[in-house]
Amino acid sequence: MLHAHEARTLRPQKTASTLKMTDITERAARLSAFDGHEHVWLGEDETRGLTAIVSIHNTALGPALGGTRVWPHATFDDALTDALRLSRGMTFKSAIAGMPFGGGKAVIKADPKTEKTPAMLEAYAEMLAALNGQYYTGEDVGLTLADANFLRERTPNVSGTTTGGSGNPSPVTALGTFLGVKAALKHALGSNSVKGLRIAVQGLGSVGWSLCERLHAEGASLIVADIDETRARQAKEAFAADVVESATIVTAEADLFAPCALGAVLSKDTIPHLGAKIVAGAANNQLARHEDAGHLMPRGVLYAPDYVINAGGLINVAAELDADGYDREAVMAHVRRIPETLTHIFERAHAEGRPTNDIAQAMAEERIGRACAA
Incomplete structure (x- = not known):
C-alpha cells in the first residue's frame, strides 16, 4: 500500500x-x-x-x-x-470510519x-x-x-469485485445503513424497532433494494420511489410497498426518510416540505449544501450524516487492500460499530446544540489533523 x-x-x-x-x-x-x-x-x-x-x-x-x-x-x-x-x-467518510x-x-x-x-x-x-x-x-x-x-482485469486499482476481490459491497453498505437507521430510531423514538413504522426509501438500486429487504423483513411499511418505473413496480410486489414519484417522496408522511439515490435531495427548498422527522439513508451528499442542515434543526429533524451511515461499503473494499489480506469477520465487526459512532454524534450534537453534520465533520477533521501533525 x-x-x-x-x-x-x-x-x-x-x-x-x-x-x-x-x-x-x-x-x-x-x-x-x-x-x-x-x-x-x-x-x-x-x-x-x-x-x-x-x-x-x-x-x-x-x-x-x-x-x-x-x-x-x-x-x-x-x-x-x-x-x-x-x-x-x-x-470524511474514511476518517470517521478509521x-x-x-x-x-x-x-x-x-x-x-x-x-x-x-x-x-x-x-x-x-x-x-x-x-x-x-x-x-x-x-x-x-x-x-x-x-x-x-x-x-485490466488494472489492480479496483476493489469490490468478484475478480480477486470480496464481491459486491452494496449489501455491506445496506447493512451499515440499516443498523444506522435503527440507531437513529433509538435516539429519536426510544426504540430501534422498525416494526409498524412507515419508512420512505428513495432509490431502489443495489443498496436501496437491499435496505428495503431488511426493513420489510422486520415489519416496516414501505413507501418507495425510483426513476425506473419497472423497479418501483417490482418493489411494490416484493414488499407490498406504496409507490410514489421520486420528486414527491420527500414530502411523504413517514416516520423516517431514507434517501438512497443521487444527492442534493435536502435543500432549503425541499426541507420545509419534508414529511419525516428522521433522515437516515445511504445516498451520498444528501444535503444540497452543508449549511442546509441548519434548516433541519429548527424543524426537529434528526439527520444521520451520510458519510457516517453509509460507510459499510468503504469499510469492506478498504479491507481488500489490507496488507494482511481481506478478513470478512473483521469487516462485519467494523460495520456493526456504525450505530455507536452515530449515537455519539447524535448525543454530542444535542449537547452542543449543533447540527449533526457539523459534529461529524469536526470529528473527521480532528483525525486528519492528527495525521498531518504526526
Whole structure:
C-alpha cells in the first residue's frame, strides 16, 4: 500500500493510446465545491467515448479511495462539481470510519444505459493505471459489479469485485445503513424497532433494494420511489410497498426518510416540505449544501450524516487492500460499530446544540489533523 506522501507526489504516466490526461485542478478551483483538493484529473478519449474526472481531495491518511459514478450530467461543470463534492465526502467518510485512506471520487460523464461501452471502460482502465496508485475505485451509481470486474482485469486499482476481490459491497453498505437507521430510531423514538413504522426509501438500486429487504423483513411499511418505473413496480410486489414519484417522496408522511439515490435531495427548498422527522439513508451528499442542515434543526429533524451511515461499503473494499489480506469477520465487526459512532454524534450534537453534520465533520477533521501533525 502507498503511503500518503507518495500518493500526493505521483503523476500520471504517459500512455501510448488515444487517452489524453490533463491536470484540471486550477479549473476546478474556480468552482464553489472546490475545497483545497490536491489533484483533479481529466481523462479524455474521443475515439473510445470517455470523459472522466478523477478528483483527489485529501491523502493525509493514505491513497484516495472512492467509487466511480457514471452519469449523464447536463454540463461538464455539473459533473466536475459532483466529483469535487463526492471526493470531499469520501475524505470524511474514511476518517470517521478509521480507514487508512484519503478521499477520492471519479465521475464518467455518460449515460450508463446507452453510452457505457467496453471500449470506454478500456480507456478508463488505462486512466486508472496511469494514476499509478494515487486512486483506488469501485462501484457507484452507473458502474456495476460486472463493470468493476472488467476494470479489475485490466488494472489492480479496483476493489469490490468478484475478480480477486470480496464481491459486491452494496449489501455491506445496506447493512451499515440499516443498523444506522435503527440507531437513529433509538435516539429519536426510544426504540430501534422498525416494526409498524412507515419508512420512505428513495432509490431502489443495489443498496436501496437491499435496505428495503431488511426493513420489510422486520415489519416496516414501505413507501418507495425510483426513476425506473419497472423497479418501483417490482418493489411494490416484493414488499407490498406504496409507490410514489421520486420528486414527491420527500414530502411523504413517514416516520423516517431514507434517501438512497443521487444527492442534493435536502435543500432549503425541499426541507420545509419534508414529511419525516428522521433522515437516515445511504445516498451520498444528501444535503444540497452543508449549511442546509441548519434548516433541519429548527424543524426537529434528526439527520444521520451520510458519510457516517453509509460507510459499510468503504469499510469492506478498504479491507481488500489490507496488507494482511481481506478478513470478512473483521469487516462485519467494523460495520456493526456504525450505530455507536452515530449515537455519539447524535448525543454530542444535542449537547452542543449543533447540527449533526457539523459534529461529524469536526470529528473527521480532528483525525486528519492528527495525521498531518504526526
